[in-house]
Amino acid sequence: MFESLSERLESAFKQLKGEGRISEINVATTVKEIRRALVDADVNYRIAKEFTDRVKDKAMGEKVLTAISPGQLMVKIVKDELVELMGTTEEELDLKANPTVILIAGLQGSGKTTFSGKLANFLKTKKNKKPLLVAADIYRPAAIDQLKVLGGQIGVEVYSEPENKNAVQIAENAVKEAKANGYNVVIVDTAGRLAVDEAMMTEVSNVRNAVKPQEVLFVVDSMTGQDAVNTAKAFNERLDFSGIVLTKLDGDTRGGAALTITYTVQKPIKFVSMGEKLDTLDVFYPERMAQRILGMGDITTLVERAQAQFNEEQAKKLEKKIRQNQFDFDDFKEQLQQIKKMGSIKDLLGMIPGVGKAVKDLDISDDSFKGIEAIINSMTPQERGNPDLIDGSRRKRIAKGAGKEIQDVNQFMKQFEQMRQMMKMMNKIPGGARGLKMR
Structure with a gap:
């Protein structure tokens, strides 16, 4: 995860190795390399330039203490700016309603169904909730079966109506089922498409309007880079989602989406997901992620x-x-x-x-x-x-x-x-x- 970006940033910081003080020349050289590293990681050039301009301004405004080197100072400044870029602090789910309705949206192949299972497991084991999974993807073959397999693995019930092709009705009936049988969280797995289209947007909007969820989570495949950011913008304009989920962070991803998606749509990343195992879901902590990107490790999560x-x-x-x-x-x-x-x-x-x-x-x-x-x-x-x-x-x-x-x-x-x-x-x-x- 972010290995290439981490290497490039480390190389950029070496520009300051052996330097006794911050100067306009050595900062400019370092910042240029940081900008290149971000762009190569699929960060939008405009955002990369804004980021490095802030880093440069902060670096030139700092006096290097005798206890730290210019390189150490630059690492701290970059870490602070990465945290700011990714959302500053973690954002928890709003689980006060009973039942709490959580709508899962995103493109086909982004990992929505697997995430739905992981989220149900997370809420059951770590939040002591009784979740109900809802199979509202009425198009993808075997979508219902996949969700039932996941539910079976974690001991969570799955609501489905295999013969019903009305996603809005399915979602509404599922909420009634939850109220009648003591489920305090309803997780609605909706349909996706290979690309953003009007039919998908209209359907998921109608489901949202019908069940009025407390949380709308947009699931995005981290490996799709800037396409993920553009898709997030399109979904946010129609759904005004409450949070983002980054999946496949264990894949060959350059990291640009993770770094800039919050900055672009002004919505927090709430979860990151790696692998297929249903217990591999982590709350997103911007500071911890910044530390990992900069090779500082993440002992707290460990x-x-x-x-x-x-x-x-x-x-x-x-x-x-x-x-x-x-x-x-x-x-x-x-x-x-x-x-x-x-x-x-x-x-x-x-x-x-x-x-x-x-x-x-x-x-x-x-x-x-x-x-x-x-x-x-x-x-x-x-x-x-x-x-x-x-x-x-x-x-x-x-x-x-x-x-x-x-x-x-x-x-x-x-x-x-x-x-x-x-x-x-x-x-x-x-x-x-x-x-x-x-x-």
Whole structure:
């Protein structure tokens, strides 16, 4: 995500490396490179110029303190301007109404239906809501089936009328269903087209007028660049939507849409979505995104994802087992599964300050843990609970069952034992094991 832009900005800041002070010449050179980086990232030239003009004005108006270099000062100024460009602060959904109606709009292929499922899961698990998904896309083949599959995966009901070709009626009936059966959020997945056309706009406008949603979210494919911004303008003129959702941020996107869409339509980005997994939905925080673009990492989001997977009771049990030197393969497998739920491994590593650049060219597969899990799954329950039982003959059997070489099992066993020894040493440090507990 934004890897190319991050590299270009880093290169621009190097123009100030070794400089003792800010000058009109070195600022002009740096700003020129920043502008080129933004334009290459598919930012509209006019917006890129306005952005860099503000950066230049601020840089020339600052005095460099002895504690920081001109390069550090420029990074801070650019970060502040990026935050401003992307909306300053996060914007939460308006969920006060009962039921709250949320209308999902956007072009076909933007990821509306998948986002609808992710949003339902987000509201159910993180906001303690009882959502109802509504299949109001009456044109796309299998749209209803797709939404039902997603609803089934997260345990959320889907309202549909397969024989009804009137999207307005479907949406109205769904709201009545929600009121009658205690659903406090209604998420209406509407139809899209391959391009903006009058028929689509009229239909989604009619649905909006009929159900009067508290939120209208425009879903946009981040990979479409400036086209996304132009589409957002067209939808906003007809729907006056309340927020934007950026999907496919894990794709090969140059980032221009994410940077300028709020500036262009004056509506906040409320969510960003990556991948197909239904728990990969994040609230959009402009400052955190700016930090990631500038290679500063995003440790806050990393900690929040970890806290969502590790609860207090689990942490206490794990701490007790570590203190008693009883950490086993079942515990290890459980930790792997929780880490996998946090999202893409490469994305997680990129949130750690200073690590993003180191892993950007590495091919880190989300299947990296499969070999380890295969080895653990080939063990008997007794072996998983008591690693010391596993001798040479058992290792051969485990390797065969996992489809691995005996060397793979030996290496894993060695690494696991090293980890146990490290945990054992931590037990000797006052409060050491407690440091593992999620706070």
